Amino acid sequence: MKVSDLLKDDKVTLSMEVFPPKTTTAFESVNKAVKEISALKPDFISVTYGAGGGTSEHTVKLAKDIKKEYGVSSMAHLTCVSSTRETVQNQIKLMQEAGIENVLALRGDIPSETEFPLPGQFHYASDLVKEIKSIAPEMCIGGACYPEGHPEALNKTDDILHIKKKVEEGCEFLTTQMFFDNSIFYNYLYRLREAGVMVPVIAGIMPITRKKQVERSIQLSGCCVPARFKSIVDWFGDNPAKMKQAGIAYATDQIIDLIANGITHVHIYTMNDPEVAAGIQRNLSEIIGK
Numbered sequence: 001m002k003v004s005d006l007l008k009d010d011k012v013t014l015s016m017e018v019f020p021p022k023t024t025t026a027f028e029s030v031n032k033a034v035k036e037i038s039a040l041k042p043d044f045i046s047v048t049y050g051a052g053g054g055t056s057e058h059t060v061k062l063a064k065d066i067k068k069e070y071g072v073s074s075m076a077h078l079t080c081v082s083s084t085r086e087t088v089q090n091q092i093k094l095m096q097e098a099g100i101e102n103v104l105a106l107r108g109d110i111p112s113e114t115e116f117p118l119p120g121q122f123h124y125a126s127d128l129v130k131e132i133k134s135i136a137p138e139m140c141i142g143g144a145c146y147p148e149g150h151p152e153a154l155n156k157t158d159d160i161l162h163i164k165k166k167v168e169e170g171c172e173f174l175t176t177q178m179f180f181d182n183s184i185f186y187n188y189l190y191r192l193r194e195a196g197v198m199v200p201v202i203a204g205i206m207p208i209t210r211k212k213q214v215e216r217s218i219q220l221s222g223c224c225v226p227a228r229f230k231s232i233v234d235w236f237g238d239n240p241a242k243m244k245q246a247g248i249a250y251a252t253d254q255i256i257d258l259i260a261n262g263i264t265h266v267h268i269y270t271m272n273d274p275e276v277a278a279g280i281q282r283n284l285s286e287i288i289g290k
């Protein structure tokens with residue numbers, strides 16, 4: 001099913017995310033996690049893409065398996081930096097052959113010490129959206145957005161103008177970067193709508209269930225960490241079981257607040273952890289009817 005169809009009404013949707021193995025030998029354990037997450041029957045599962053190769057070859061295979069073997073709608077991510085135009089075009093064709101209906105079109109992070117933009121490559125996600133539209137017009141295309149602004153953006157206004165361009169090129173919905181303070185999301189959504197970006201926006205929630213995840217996630221995303229969240233990590237961080245429970249509870253609380261404020265589409269960065277995915281889903285069973 002196309003993600004754009006899933007997002008058509010105000011019915012609550014809960015989607016989840018998995019990442020492919022970094023090596024072929026790790027495929028078995030990733031497969032097991034994907035099977036267990038699929039068994040929760042989220043509205044769709046997205047599969048990340050390793051920019052510049054690495055895990056990229058497994059993305060299409062996993063997205064295909066999720067749809068065909070486990071009967072859950074899937075979405076493959078695709079990045080365009082660090083790849084030639086030909087590689088990107090081949091990847092789009094591979095997706096088409098695999099029957100993948102949804103793609104999250106991303107620029108990808110620019111490797112450090114790389115000159116940017118590189119000649120002969122796509123520069124921005126909006127260029128990739130345009131390319132996918134021309135090769136595979138039947139595909140539903142999504143894109144990323146950043147409630148706290150993309151780290152490279154001059155300012156939030158400029159960043160939103162670039163999001164608008166991505167939508168004008170054919171991006172049908174947006175998924176946000178993680179955030180830990182819902183008021184930042186509400187404010188951002190208001191600014192998107194004010195700028196005329198009217199496509200559905202899926203709120204991306206990252207359950208932080210391990211102490212070392214905190215530093216890494218924040219370093220990568222540049223997100224603000226509310227004092228309430230810091231206290232949780234300070235108090236429970238050294239006890240893995242307590243930290244996991246507290247992290248699941250914090251993410252659940254964020255999702256309940258979102259739904260109570262009319263935000264009905266939520267994407268959980270489940271990071272190949274079926275226990276975390278199941279924990280959050282269980283906490284929301286009455287609310288999402290699953």
Ligand code: FAD
Pocket residue numbers: 047048049050051077078079104105106107108109110123124125126143144145150151152153154158159160162166175176177178204
């Ligand atoms: P863009 O939309 O191209 O924006 C990148 C920057 O360029 C922004 O600062 C923007 O303001 C600016 N910009 C855009 N257009 C223009 C223009 N025309 N002129 C000047 N500036 C412009 N990475 C992976 O490698 N694999 C994944 O699977 C993956 N999945 C992700 C999923 C989500 C939901 C999110 C939020 C991020 C994901 N990322 C992934 C990370 C993403 O690749 C990086 O954040 C990357 O730095 C930006 O990608 P983008 O598609 O948002 O880029």
